Amino acid sequence: MRVGFIGTGSMGSILIEAFIQSGALNPDQIVATNRTIDKVERLAASYPGLRIAVSNIDVVSNSDMFFICVRPGDYKAVLAEIGETVHPSQILISITSPVLIRHLEEQARCKIAKIIPSITNYALSGATLCIYSDRMTVEDEEVLENLLSHISAPIRVSEKYTRVSSDLTSCGPAFLSYFIQKFVDAAVQETGISEQEATQLASEMTLGTGKLLTTGGFTPEAIQKRVSVPGGITAEGLRIMEKELRGMFNHVIRTTHAKYEEDLEKLEAQFLNTKVD
Numbered sequence: 001m002r003v004g005f006i007g008t009g010s011m012g013s014i015l016i017e018a019f020i021q022s023g024a025l026n027p028d029q030i031v032a033t034n035r036t037i038d039k040v041e042r043l044a045a046s047y048p049g050l051r052i053a054v055s056n057i058d059v060v061s062n063s064d065m066f067f068i069c070v071r072p073g074d075y076k077a078v079l080a081e082i083g084e085t086v087h088p089s090q091i092l093i094s095i096t097s098p099v100l101i102r103h104l105e106e107q108a109r110c111k112i113a114k115i116i117p118s119i120t121n122y123a124l125s126g127a128t129l130c131i132y133s134d135r136m137t138v139e140d141e142e143v144l145e146n147l148l149s150h151i152s153a154p155i156r157v158s159e160k161y162t163r164v165s166s167d168l169t170s171c172g173p174a175f176l177s178y179f180i181q182k183f184v185d186a187a188v189q190e191t192g193i194s195e196q197e198a199t200q201l202a203s204e205m206t207l208g209t210g211k212l213l214t215t216g217g218f219t220p221e222a223i224q225k226r227v228s229v230p231g232g233i234t235a236e237g238l239r240i241m242e243k244e245l246r247g248m249f250n251h252v253i254r255t256t257h258a259k260y261e262e263d264l265e266k267l268e269a270q271f272l273n274t275k276v277d
Contacts, residue, residue, distance in 0.1 A: 004063030012069030024150035
């Protein structure tokens, strides 16, 4: 199987490196290109055998499936460029939430999938959200999910819930790390513990909590109940958090959805009246 990548920025390079490091793909199974070609050259230098494509069309011409890893505003131009090259048997995989399945179907005569990866995939962990076009067969879906399972837990979601699902799995690592950073900063400021030591403690705590929530079978609420006792220190800390954080996450989700709707509106205008017959 030959896998292509159009775009090797932050997420494109994470996917490439994760696939190689997990053993899901060998470097010589990958062909990639980027607007700034030296980014691909650095990947090829790290992973001998990875082929540098000279154009987006070159990627499509030499792939069984290909990932489009560009900014939402660049999709229209990329799809217009590769439209005549794409073959119906190929699988086009978008990694961008506001680019809808119907946008892609209108522009390309091939099988369509949308996945939302996460930075956690770099650690061969976390989730990858999967949304499929009706053009995908059961076998196609199995092939893609088998590939993704080497670096993540593939989870099928409704496109209707792409944004909120992405908030939890893709934006979530940034939100959670911000919380941890502020927790560490407060510990340093209030007690004098070193930042290095506090960060190590908080990082190990985060790893352990993640295991409790996955393989350990705990729910978030169950962990709170097990750690907290009435009138205890943890209970007092939770009381303060309940008071201070009330409504904050609702505000975060409303804000991410507002930005998503803004991006979607821009894309709708771009894709209007440009369907492929």
